[in-house]
Amino acid sequence: MESLPAEVILHIVAFLELHDIVRLTQVSKRFYHICRDNELWRNISFESSPWESDRRSRQTLARAPMPVPDPRVLEIQRRAAALASSNSTQKTTTKGAKGKGRRSTSPDPSIDSQRLRALANWDPSYPNEKVDWYGEYIARHGPISTSWLQQPTIREANMDETHEIRGVGLHHDSNGSRVVAPLDDGSVCLWELGHEMNSGRSSDQRKGAIVGRSKAGLLSSTDGSDNDELYHPHPKKKMPNAGVVECLSVDSVRNKAYFAVYKGLHEVDLNTLQISHYEKYPFMISALSEATFPTPLTVGSTHSLHLHDPRRSMNACWSDSSCTDRVDNVANFPASGRPKNDFYRLISGDEFSSPFAQLFHPGPQAIHHVSSSGTSDASSGEIYVAGRFPSLLIYDRRSFPKLRNTIHSGARLCSLISVPYPFRSLDDRDLTPQAVYHAKSKPGKTLIACGEYNGKGSLEIYGLSPEDNSSLAVPGGAQSLSYKNRVSASRSKLLSVTTHGTRLVVSDGDGSIRWMERDGSTLVRRWNINQYGGSEKTGIFRSSFADAHGDVARKLVPVNLGGTEVQADSDELLVWTGERVGVLAFKHRPQFGLEDWEQRVETAEEKIKRREERIYGETMRRALEKQANEVRFVRGLGAGVRGI
Numbered sequence: 001m002e003s004l005p006a007e008v009i010l011h012i013v014a015f016l017e018l019h020d021i022v023r024l025t026q027v028s029k030r031f032y033h034i035c036r037d038n039e040l041w042r043n044i045s046f047e048s049s050p051w052e053s054d055r056r057s058r059q060t061l062a063r064a065p066m067p068v069p070d071p072r073v074l075e076i077q078r079r080a081a082a083l084a085s086s087n088s089t090q091k092t093t094t095k096g097a098k099g100k101g102r103r104s105t106s107p108d109p110s111i112d113s114q115r116l117r118a119l120a121n122w123d124p125s126y127p128n129e130k131v132d133w134y135g136e137y138i139a140r141h142g143p144i145s146t147s148w149l150q151q152p153t154i155r156e157a158n159m160d161e162t163h164e165i166r167g168v169g170l171h172h173d174s175n176g177s178r179v180v181a182p183l184d185d186g187s188v189c190l191w192e193l194g195h196e197m198n199s200g201r202s203s204d205q206r207k208g209a210i211v212g213r214s215k216a217g218l219l220s221s222t223d224g225s226d227n228d229e230l231y232h233p234h235p236k237k238k239m240p241n242a243g244v245v246e247c248l249s250v251d252s253v254r255n256k257a258y259f260a261v262y263k264g265l266h267e268v269d270l271n272t273l274q275i276s277h278y279e280k281y282p283f284m285i286s287a288l289s290e291a292t293f294p295t296p297l298t299v300g301s302t303h304s305l306h307l308h309d310p311r312r313s314m315n316a317c318w319s320d321s322s323c324t325d326r327v328d329n330v331a332n333f334p335a336s337g338r339p340k341n342d343f344y345r346l347i348s349g350d351e352f353s354s355p356f357a358q359l360f361h362p363g364p365q366a367i368h369h370v371s372s373s374g375t376s377d378a379s380s381g382e383i384y385v386a387g388r389f390p391s392l393l394i395y396d397r398r399s400f401p402k403l404r405n406t407i408h409s410g411a412r413l414c415s416l417i418s419v420p421y422p423f424r425s426l427d428d429r430d431l432t433p434q435a436v437y438h439a440k441s442k443p444g445k446t447l448i449a450c451g452e453y454n455g456k457g458s459l460e461i462y463g464l465s466p467e468d469n470s471s472l473a474v475p476g477g478a479q480s481l482s483y484k485n486r487v488s489a490s491r492s493k494l495l496s497v498t499t500h501g502t503r504l505v506v507s508d509g510d511g512s513i514r515w516m517e518r519d520g521s522t523l524v525r526r527w528n529i530n531q532y533g534g535s536e537k538t539g540i541f542r543s544s545f546a547d548a549h550g551d552v553a554r555k556l557v558p559v560n561l562g563g564t565e566v567q568a569d570s571d572e573l574l575v576w577t578g579e580r581v582g583v584l585a586f587k588h589r590p591q592f593g594l595e596d597w598e599q600r601v602e603t604a605e606e607k608i609k610r611r612e613e614r615i616y617g618e619t620m621r622r623a624l625e626k627q628a629n630e631v632r633f634v635r636g637l638g639a640g641v642r643g644i
Contacts, residue, residue: 002030009034018044041133043119045140051122051522120433124502124518126421126440131502138586139501139571140515144527146575147590148582149191149208152183165189167248168576169257170557171270177559178211179574179581180250180257180270186217188257188268193559193583208583208592214273219261251291254310258297260285265299265308281306289367289383296397298383300364305357305385307400357401361389368416370445370464386413386449392462411458411486413451415497419518420445423463425481426519448520450494450506457490457508459497461520485520496556501571507553513575513584529553529575529582551577559583 013021013035025035046052125131151162163183170193171178179191190212247260256276259266263284267277287300297308364387371381382404385393392407422444431439447462463481492509499505503515503524515524530550557574573584585591 006034010037010040014040036134038133041137045133045137046119046122048141049122050524051517052118054522055118116433120436121429121431127437135571136501139503140524142586143588144584145587145590146529146582146584147208147592148580149179150210151580152189152210152213164579165576165581168555168557168574168581169248169250170559170574171250171257172252180248181581182219182248182259186219188214188218188259188273190270206592212273218268218273218275219259219266220264247285247288249288249291249297251293251310253293256291256310258288258291260288260299279308287364287367287387289369292369295369295381298367298369300367300385302362303359305359305364305395305401306355357395357403363388365414366416368418370418370447384416384447386416386451388412392449407462409449409460411451411453411460413449413460414495415450417448417498418445419448419499422446423461423481424519426483426521448497448504450497452493453486456486457492457494459485459489459494459506459520483520488521488523490514495552495554498556498558500558500573505556505573507556509552511550511552513553513556529577554578
């Protein structure tokens with residue numbers, strides 16, 4: 001076997017069962033790399049996908065019914081076939097291939113052509129997108145487990161009382177990832193989520209454990225009327241429930257985190273867990289955009305939109321007591337309000353305009369930035385706003401606060417994301433491979449939103465035209481294609497949507513998490529976060545799904561960002577329920593759990609035994625000390641210098 005070419009071995013492997021392929025990877029490094037071939041697992045994922053099953057079902061139903069022949073004709077055909085088989089001397093050399101036909105053995109070339117056509121139409125990846133199809137198969141059919149992060153306890157009480165986690169964010173650096181979240185007592189907490197082997201972090205930091213926590217009351221819920229209370233908040237104040245959902249944004253470049261509490265925006269330094277800047281807005285803050293330095297942060301309040309430039313807070317003092325005079329004070333960015341001179345406009349290139357955009361319909365719930373140039377350039381890009389109003393609002397950062405365009409939805413949307421690839425309509429399911437490649441190679445982006453429409457979940461996908469595609473395509477404006485799934489998305493409101501590999505993942509009000517293809521219609525798998533003590537498995541893992549009720553996933557955050565090389569089964573997902581945070585992974589068992597952080601309560605018998613052991617130890621210590629004193633006394637009798 002070692003002398004065979006890799007192409008021949010790969011052709012043989014394609015006829016094996018999946019369990020045999022996995023065992024074959026353990027033979028040698030050569031077989032490991034051959035059996036992990038990306039094209040092989042792409043074909044396996046296609047054959048086992050619900051999309052292919054639906055296609056085969058549609059083909060079966062579309063076939064014309066065959067007429068029922070006369071019984072006498074059937075008898076003649078049966079006898080003729082028996083006679084031909086008895087007189088035949090040819091041996092059958094073609095047998096049914098294992099692995100559900102991953103390699104077609106039909107002599108009809110039209111069958112192979114139909115399969116290649118279906119594979120091209122199903123493939124969710126794009127020409128320049130790197131996909132690990134072995135990991136994709138695990139994510140589509142492997143076991144699922146949830147590991148809950150260590151719950152912070154109340155410092156003044158016993159270990160049984162814990163704080164509620166009021167949000168979730170993810171911080172990335174060269175050493176790994178950490179979870180950032182505010183607590184109900186106004187403090188900020190950090191959890192270890194993973195670090196590199198050669199990083200500067202100590203190896204005793206367990207995954208899921210608390211690695212840092214600020215003092216209570218750091219995030220004040222005061223309205224700012226009292227400056228002393230604003231900068232020195234009371235430790236017993238609680239964060240209001242109205243201003244914490246989707247009101248956390250983490251800037252991994254500057255190691256900062258932004259927390260919106262009531263009308264105030266707190267900028268917290270994650271290195272010191274201290275407030276580095278504070279800004280107050282006229283209305284209660286209900287949404288924050290993602291923080292990507294140097295792009296300004298978009299702050300959505302109840303009736304207005306504001307741009308918060310982090311470069312202003314770098315040069316401005318947020319406390320009057322800590323401000324010092326500077327010689328170049330004219331060049332500083334002001335902390336709030338309009339610049340006092342024209343120097344800010346000259347160095348920034350911005351024109352003077354209204355400091356905020358007024359909203360005629362209150363209640364923005366999601367803000368998302370889409371760069372028109374494909375980079376993080378702060379001078380260009382669009383701002384998409386969704387909320388309790390019937391249309392998506394689109395602003396161009398270069399002409400803010402002027403409203404640039406709108407996209408009518410009719411639903412109440414609460415979550416927005418985008419992917420840098422063009423959207424393909426469901427009407428393009430039967431294209432040729434060349435036509436599919438041409439459609440995927442076109443420039444464009446896709447905007448994905450979720451929310452509620454008439455009491456049911458609504459998943460909406462909009463294809464955004466590029467800026468220079470046509471005269472109708474203005475920046476952030478005309479959408480060429482759109483699809484709204486309001487039938488099979490969910491029976492309850494969709495709470496969050498994000499990308500997870502080549503799939504979309506959404507959470508609903510029933511506690512279910514659903515993975516769907518990028519078309520927004522085909523369900524890949526689903527799972528319920530209240531499924532304790534086991535994991536849901538499909539495909540070759542042979543299990544079933546059972547609905548449960550309790551917690552709901554209010555926010556989903558993908559862990560592996562940035563395209564780094566990771567293990568195939570480490571494509572994790574952060575899940576925030578409103579009270580705690582968990583890590584969803586495709587593993588057989590949870591990586592950690594509540595029993596790893598909680599102290600076990602001793603029984604009455606254990607307390608009595610521990611008390612007896614302590615008394616016995618003290619008695620033995622006193623006896624040994626008494627014996628040592630007697631030995632010293634005997635040694636010193638009549639010895640003079642040999643005393644104690």
